[in-house]
Amino acid sequence: MNFLKRAWLWFDDRTGLSGAIGPIARHAVPPNTATWFYVFGSATLFAFMLQVATGVTLAFIYVPSSGEAYQSLQYITTQTTFGRIVRGMHNWGASAMILLVGIHMIQVYLTAAYKFPREMNWISGVVLLALTVVMGFTGQVVRWDQTAVWSTIVAAEQAGRVPLLGGWLADFILGGDTVGGTTLSRMFAYHVFLIPALLFVFIGFHLYLVIKNGISEFPRAGDPVDPANYREKYETMVKQRGIPFWPDAAWKDMVFGFIVICTILVIAIVIGPPELGPPPDPSDIHALPVPDWYFVFYFAFLALMPPEIETYLMVFGPLLVGLLLFCLPFISNRGERSPLRRPWAVAIVALTIATISGLWAIGITSPWSPHFDAEPLTAEIIGADSGPLWRGGMNFNDKGCLYCHAISGHGGLRGPDLTYVGDRLSANELTWRIMNGGLNMPGFGGTLSNQELSDLVEFLASRKKE
Amino acid sequence: MSEKTGKSECTRRQFFVHVSMTLGSIAAVLVGVPIVGSILAPIIKKPEPEWRPVGALDSFKIGEFVKVNYVNTSPLPWAGVTAKSAAWLKRDGEEEFTAFSVNCAHLGCPVRWIEGARLFMCPCHGGVYYEDGSVAAGPPPRGLYQYPVRVNNGQVEILASPIPITTV
Numbered sequence: 001m002n003f004l005k006r007a008w009l010w011f012d013d014r015t016g017l018s019g020a021i022g023p024i025a026r027h028a029v030p031p032n033t034a035t036w037f038y039v040f041g042s043a044t045l046f047a048f049m050l051q052v053a054t055g056v057t058l059a060f061i062y063v064p065s066s067g068e069a070y071q072s073l074q075y076i077t078t079q080t081t082f083g084r085i086v087r088g089m090h091n092w093g094a095s096a097m098i099l100l101v102g103i104h105m106i107q108v109y110l111t112a113a114y115k116f117p118r119e120m121n122w123i124s125g126v127v128l129l130a131l132t133v134v135m136g137f138t139g140q141v142v143r144w145d146q147t148a149v150w151s152t153i154v155a156a157e158q159a160g161r162v163p164l165l166g167g168w169l170a171d172f173i174l175g176g177d178t179v180g181g182t183t184l185s186r187m188f189a190y191h192v193f194l195i196p197a198l199l200f201v202f203i204g205f206h207l208y209l210v211i212k213n214g215i216s217e218f219p220r221a222g223d224p225v226d227p228a229n230y231r232e233k234y235e236t237m238v239k240q241r242g243i244p245f246w247p248d249a250a251w252k253d254m255v256f257g258f259i260v261i262c263t264i265l266v267i268a269i270v271i272g273p274p275e276l277g278p279p280p281d282p283s284d285i286h287a288l289p290v291p292d293w294y295f296v297f298y299f300a301f302l303a304l305m306p307p308e309i310e311t312y313l314m315v316f317g318p319l320l321v322g323l324l325l326f327c328l329p330f331i332s333n334r335g336e337r338s339p340l341r342r343p344w345a346v347a348i349v350a351l352t353i354a355t356i357s358g359l360w361a362i363g364i365t366s367p368w369s370p371h372f373d374a375e376p377l378t379a380e381i382i383g384a385d386s387g388p389l390w391r392g393g394m395n396f397n398d399k400g401c402l403y404c405h406a407i408s409g410h411g412g413l414r415g416p417d418l419t420y421v422g423d424r425l426s427a428n429e430l431t432w433r434i435m436n437g438g439l440n441m442p443g444f445g446g447t448l449s450n451q452e453l454s455d456l457v458e459f460l461a462s463r464k465k466e
Numbered sequence: 467m468s469e470k471t472g473k474s475e476c477t478r479r480q481f482f483v484h485v486s487m488t489l490g491s492i493a494a495v496l497v498g499v500p501i502v503g504s505i506l507a508p509i510i511k512k513p514e515p516e517w518r519p520v521g522a523l524d525s526f527k528i529g530e531f532v533k534v535n536y537v538n539t540s541p542l543p544w545a546g547v548t549a550k551s552a553a554w555l556k557r558d559g560e561e562e563f564t565a566f567s568v569n570c571a572h573l574g575c576p577v578r579w580i581e582g583a584r585l586f587m588c589p590c591h592g593g594v595y596y597e598d599g600s601v602a603a604g605p606p607p608r609g610l611y612q613y614p615v616r617v618n619n620g621q622v623e624i625l626a627s628p629i630p631i632t633t634v
Contacts, residue, residue: 067546177628181542400583442602
């Protein structure tokens with residue numbers, strides 16, 4: 001017997017590790033769970049492990065001080081050996097977490113794996129989803145640049161809309177009543193201590209439940225869940241036809257997990273971490289805070305909803321979604337599991353994906369924002385380089401019209417495209433609208449001279465198709 | 467006899483359960499008060515608004531909005547650049563000033579003064595304000611927040627306040 005083997009036998013004798021873990025690793029699982037369909041939960045776990053490893057590494061170098069974090073991030077990105085790759089992996093790993101959590105959840109919902117006796121599997125999963133989202137947000141904030149500062153303020157403002165408690169919640173998020181020396185330290189504590197501690201607890205619980213209740217078998221149409229006999233049926237099936245989880249089913253988890261980790265690494269090397277924005281200066285107003293991609297759909301949602309109901313949606317929307325998810329296994333915990341027999345479940349998933357994708361697509365262009373960097377109209381587009389037409393075109397540039405209205409491809413998308421406005425509106429109508437404004441347009445009556453107004457109207461009236 | 471022993475053992479056991487639970491709870495509360503207290507401190511402790519100088523009286527032209535920077539109400543030594551705050555300031559007359567928060571009343575994004583249009587515009591969700599701070603367009607539920615301004619020994623001073631939170 002060589003030394004290593006004897007050392008292991010001694011260690012195993014004193015700790016009993018193989019006796020404790022072996023049966024868990026080799027426990028029998030339903031044969032039809034050993035498919036590529038079942039790799040997403042474990043892939044999420046692998047991505048989480050990568051987040052822990054890269055996150056701890058970043059914490060070796062990062063300085064969680066409102067005044068100095070930005071410099072330490074620059075140091076990580078440009079000076080530290082492999083720092084750029086580690087930051088990149090942590091960033092893209094976060095995206096992978098969100099993506100994999102989403103896929104895992106959709107899959108569990110579609111195959112109704114949340115039904116009896118796995119209600120608590122689902123509920124602990126919902127808690128993990130919420131914690132992952134909070135990690136995503138706090139992670140964007142500890143990337144302490146200009147966007148982080150303004151995102152924190154936007155989050156505090158949203159919390160401020162909660163009835164009664166709003167002001168307190170906002171101060172709690174800011175760590176005071178301004179962004180400053182206390183803000184980042186607290187975000188860091190959430191991101192690095194508090195939420196991860198909860199994640200470890202709930203991931204442990206979630207995995208324990210997977211062992212305790214067994215991996216749910218792939219559903220067959222016409223084989224409904226009945227709490228009265230489900231456990232008995234499951235145990236008999238596993239006893240008769242089960243296969244050991246390790247390695248018969250687990251090898252696919254390992255292969256897919258390997259691909260996920262390698263993909264994150266390659267993206268981190270090729271693309272690298274997101275560029276740091278300008279420094280976190282609350283007095284710098286040239287900020288356009290846009291969240292990372294996985295929050296863009298919510299960003300779009302906030303922008304598109306009618307102002308009259310937004311406070312309610314902002315506060316009760318997420319709460320209601322959370323509550324619905326939480327209650328799902330109590331709403332239906334028996335019956336058909338196969339998506340073939342659950343058209344509503346399929347429809348809900350399809351609708352949710354369509355809605356989120358749609359909001360996401362809109363969020364990328366953010367047509368509700370004034371575009372301050374819009375290209376000014378040129379003499380060619382205006383169709384003159386002097387005279388009233390030219391002056392009107394220049395007024396269109398200078399008076400801010402351009403930020404919201406596009407003409408011939410120049411300008412913002414907030415208001416209607418005015419390329420052919422001359423076909424729709426007469427000079428009188430144009431004058432009236434410019435003077436008085438409208439639904440989402442300020443009235444310019446007080447700020448335009450008569451000359452400017454008539455030039456502008458003449459210019460707009462000339463925007464015709466021919 | 468055996469019954470009595472059993473009973474007394476049970477009582478004894480129950481006593482230990484109560485002792486453990488009670489001591490545990492008391493310890494948790496004793497430790498919890500300072501812990502929760504420290505964490506909640508920012509929502510309990512309110513800094514007083516402070517007058518902050520933003521520039522000499524002569525440096526402001528009448529009728530023009532300029533962005534002024536100042537130190538916020540509760541600067542900590544390690545806050546660095548994040549101790550800064552900003553406001554939009556306009557000199558209305560000899561000693562009269564108007565100061566608006568740079569935070570949009572919708573969700574707090576920084577509004578920009580567009581001189582040509584004489585409007586404040588928010589880049590986030592399209593909030594627009596007239597030069598008197600009232601809502602011109604977009605989702606803001608109220609006008610821009612205004613700060614008190616005073617002139618003190620030839621210096622213009624703004625009453626630095628918390629980030630305005632639009633509550634319901």
